[in-house]
Amino acid sequence: MENNNLKGQPINILLVEDNEDHAALIKRNFSEHRVANNIHHVFDGEAALDYLFHKGDYSDPAASPKPNVILLDLRLPKIDGLEVLQKIKAVEETNTIPVVVLTTSSAELDMLEAYKENVNSYLVKPVDFRKFSNLMEDLGFYWLMWNRCPV
Amino acid sequence: MENNNLKGQPINILLVEDNEDHAALIKRNFSEHRVANNIHHVFDGEAALDYLFHKGDYSDPAASPKPNVILLDLRLPKIDGLEVLQKIKAVEETNTIPVVVLTTSSAELDMLEAYKENVNSYLVKPVDFRKFSNLMEDLGFYWLMWNRCPV
Numbered sequence: 149m150e151n152n153n154l155k156g157q158p159i160n161i162l163l164v165e166d167n168e169d170h171a172a173l174i175k176r177n178f179s180e181h182r183v184a185n186n187i188h189h190v191f192d193g194e195a196a197l198d199y200l201f202h203k204g205d206y207s208d209p210a211a212s213p214k215p216n217v218i219l220l221d222l223r224l225p226k227i228d229g230l231e232v233l234q235k236i237k238a239v240e241e242t243n244t245i246p247v248v249v250l251t252t253s254s255a256e257l258d259m260l261e262a263y264k265e266n267v268n269s270y271l272v273k274p275v276d277f278r279k280f281s282n283l284m285e286d287l288g289f290y291w292l293m294w295n296r297c298p299v
Numbered sequence: 300m301e302n303n304n305l306k307g308q309p310i311n312i313l314l315v316e317d318n319e320d321h322a323a324l325i326k327r328n329f330s331e332h333r334v335a336n337n338i339h340h341v342f343d344g345e346a347a348l349d350y351l352f353h354k355g356d357y358s359d360p361a362a363s364p365k366p367n368v369i370l371l372d373l374r375l376p377k378i379d380g381l382e383v384l385q386k387i388k389a390v391e392e393t394n395t396i397p398v399v400v401l402t403t404s405s406a407e408l409d410m411l412e413a414y415k416e417n418v419n420s421y422l423v424k425p426v427d428f429r430k431f432s433n434l435m436e437d438l439g440f441y442w443l444m445w446n447r448c449p450v
Binding site: 237240243244246254256259260263264266268269270271272283286287289290293294295296297298299 | 388391394395397405407410411414415417419420421422423434437438440441444445446447448449450
């Protein structure tokens, strides 16, 4: 299917997820996705910011391309997901990248704080395996095919 | 299908669209949607803000329930879409409502300004009728079924 978004360029997803099982499930779903994509997986909030701002292990910008979408867990080692979100949305360099929070938390307070920090979308991980796969399919399709953002 | 979002409450969509043909197409698609919903349609930016802040024709809050998602055209009479977006995202009363820009403009500058004003998602209306319907289906499903926001 025609890619409405990026005219054949590879689509880059930054996955910020410390849970190995969830990350494996997400990566498997995206590897089978109708839209070709590269997943860059980091395990904590510090690595996410290093990736985005080309620091530490990610000082070579060519090795850490600007993602078209960021999938962000909230409970993360080193730097919390909300703080990562706040830092992404605080500067022009990164605030046009859609950030989708993908968390087990359906707590009203977590949602409120994420929206206050200008999250683009907030998703609760379904416990059911098939539902999780459905969500990955729909979310991938929506953000990779339909949503548009500045290059 | 189970509604992941709202536990059986009616889903309210605020559609801000001055193009009658586009509005009819959007409303028809949502009327056939798998997720039950009420569309509240306003034709200009001033009416959108009146609806959201219970002013003018919309002074009765019961008649203008808080929307679960706002579909916002950019080129609007009276008050421009970007200004509507800016006012929605400026105050706590409304900044947790997802705003999806739905426009004919794929201009980089429009995207940049919308993301700068913290749009949740930016979609370009497909010219092709079938693609437009597919987008409505996917967008409705994503924002009504999967995305979560504070009540």
